Amino acid sequence: xxxxxxxxxxxxxxxxxxxTLDCTYDTSDPSYGLFWYKQPSSGxxxxxxxQGSYDQQNATEGRYSLNFQKARKSANLVISASQxxxxxxxxxxxREGNFGNEKLTFGxxxxxxxxx
Amino acid sequence: xxxxxxxxxxxxxxxxxxxxxxxxxxxxxDTMYWYKQDSKKFLKIMFSYNNKELIINETVPNRFxxxxxxxxxxxxxxxxxxxxxxxxxFCASSPTGTKDTEAFxxxxxxxxxx
Numbered sequence: 457x458x459x460x461x462x463x464x465x466x467x468x469x470x471x472x473x474x475x476t477l478d479c480t481y482d483t484s485d486p487s488y489g490l491f492w493y494k495q496p497s498s499g500x501x502x503x504x505x506x507q508g509s510y511d512q513q514n515a516t517e518g519r520y521s522l523n524f525q526k527a528r529k530s531a532n533l534v535i536s537a538s539q540x541x542x543x544x545x546x547x548x549x550x551r552e553g554n555f556g557n558e559k560l561t562f563g564x565x566x567x568x569x570x571x572x
Numbered sequence: 573x574x575x576x577x578x579x580x581x582x583x584x585x586x587x588x589x590x591x592x593x594x595x596x597x598x599x600x601x602d603t604m605y606w607y608k609q610d611s612k613k614f615l616k617i618m619f620s621y622n623n624k625e626l627i628i629n630e631t632v633p634n635r636f637x638x639x640x641x642x643x644x645x646x647x648x649x650x651x652x653x654x655x656x657x658x659x660x661x662f663c664a665s666s667p668t669g670t671k672d673t674e675a676f677x678x679x680x681x682x683x684x685x686x
Contacts, residue, residue: 479626487673495613501677508672545613551666551675557627558603558673562615570606 460548460563468569469538473541476523477533477566479548484510488552490531490543495545507531516526535568543570574686575599578663578678585653585685593648595663601666603627604646605675606638610662621646622668653685 461480469475480488492504507515507522515522525531535542548563576597579582585591588617597604605628620628624640635651660682666675 491674499660499682501664501680501682503674503676506672523622547615557618557620557622557629559620559666560605560664560666561617565613
C-alpha cells in the first residue's frame, strides 16, 4: 500500500492565486514527521515546510502553509499568492521509524505550473 | 559551503561498465541515504547508513554496493551497468533520532547508460 499519496499529477494555476496540493499518508507509527519539498526544473530538492505528528498548530513558512488534518491523515500544502517561480514538482514526504533507522518516504509528486 | 555534495553531476557510460558516485556532507549528520529518481520523477530510497553502518537496503540489486568510509561520506558503486539504471541518484543526510528535521539533499547525479 502507498504510504504517501498525491492524487494530482499536474495542476495549472493563474499567477497570484492560491493553490492547494493534496497529500494523504498512511502510518501506524504514533510519531512521524511530514515534509514538503520543491524540485524545480534545475533538479535540486528544496525543503519547504515541516509538520510534526504531535504539533497542534498548522505549520507556516512565508507563503507556504500546511493544512494538517491528523484524523483524516492529510497534510495539504497551501501556497498563497502564487508566483511564476513556483512552477516546479512538489513532493510530500513522511519520516517514520526509530532511532537510527528513520526513513523518508516520498509521494509521486505534483507538477505545478503557474500561468502568467 | 555546500552541505551535501555529490560528484559527478552527470555520468554517461556504456552498458556493462562499473561506475561510482561520491557523496560528502559537512553537516555533522549521522545518517546518510541514497535515493533513486526514475524518469517519472518517483523518488525511492535505496539505502540508509547510520554512523557507517548499513541500516536500510530496499531490495536493491546487489550490483549496487554502497560504502561509507566515515559518517561524512557515502559512496555508491554500481557494477555491470544496465539501461534500466539510468536515473537521477540523490544522496541525502539527516540527523539521527529526530523526525522533525528535514533531510538535506545533494544536487543529484544524472546517470545515463547507453
